[in-house]
């Protein structure tokens with residue numbers, strides 16, 4: 602008799618930090634029939650339908666305080682819970698995996714109200730509200746940073762780190778870097794999460810000439826909402842709105858200047874990329890600062906508040922590191938020491954244990 606494959610609904614929506622780890626996990630559950638739950642206008646609509654059926658619902662987060670708009674969001678939430686319950690029942694799903702965020706609300710509530718198992722993965726050092734609130738109701742909660750467990754006292758967590766896309770684990774990936782950079786020059790990569798970071802872009806454009814003079818090349822991933830993105834021209838400067846082959850670039854880079862989203866940090870650990878971290882100041886509950894501290898506490902990065910970082914400070918901090926390659930080497934080793942390259946396997950094992958129990 603042919604066994605029917607297990608049907609799993611993955612609820613992962615929004616930015617790269619939520620969608621990429623779920624794609625990496627799905628690659629380790631090839632024998633499962635996977636469908637996706639997302640919203641109609643976010644990154645999952647570009648990344649998911651090539652491989653998995655994408656079901657979309659309308660859902661959004663609550664704002665501070667309680668008013669008319671909260672009532673509207675609550676109404677939408679109830680509607681989307683009913684929609685997900687219908688999808689789970691009609692699709693005969695046996696479990697749900699989610700990476701948290703708004704989509705996790707209806708996904709967890711619908712699944713648990715039907716008695717289905719739910720595995721939630723929380724990538725951030727300070728878990729999001731949905732994880733803190735619904736974590737105790739999930740069958741298993743995996744965390745990307747060990748310190749996250751301290752913020753989830755009512756939940757038995759499992760530390761798996763955060764899965765990275767498979768190209769990050771390939772030994773030969775650096776050879777696939779298709780940017781015209783000479784072999785032996787120091788490379789600084791600047792990026793701001795999957796959306797770009799206009800404030801960092803500005804600082805970098807004002808600081809970069811001193812780094813060029815020191816022989817460094819700068820690869821600047823500006824995001825696509827920076828009106829000044831094309832204003833700096835230099836033979837040692839490459840500016841792109843977005844770059845797909847981050848695995849090769851982070852391996853090649855001697856230093857990254859970036860935000861501290863959980864996805865980027867995990868990738869930099871796996872690649873051993875030393876970093877200057879500038880947490881996004883408006884991130885929910887300042888969670889990026891908590892993420893960054895995981896790296897600074899082991900000596901893999903230095904941390905600067907955006908409000909306190911001037912051109913002079915950034916310029917001299919980078920020059921100091923360029924002049925002390927042994928310091929960069931120590932940071933590289935420190936980053937690698939906290940990497941968990943088999944995170945996707947660990948998470949897939951957990952999913953199997955819970956769903957097939």
Ligand SMILES: CC(=O)N[C@H]1[C@@H](OP(=O)(O)OP(=O)(O)OC[C@H]2O[C@@H](n3ccc(=O)[nH]c3=O)[C@H](O)[C@@H]2O)O[C@H](CO)[C@@H](O)[C@@H]1O
Nearest residue numbers: 616617618619724794795822843844847862863864865884
């Ligand atoms: C503003 C905000 O609240 N961001 C959150 C969002 O992260 P967000 O998705 O913005 O940022 P992450 O650092 O987690 O991930 C960025 C991803 O985009 C990729 N990339 C980026 C630029 C580029 O040119 N090419 C490319 O592929 C990176 O390699 C990485 O995989 O979810 C994360 C996980 O919950 C949180 O930790 C972040 O704090």
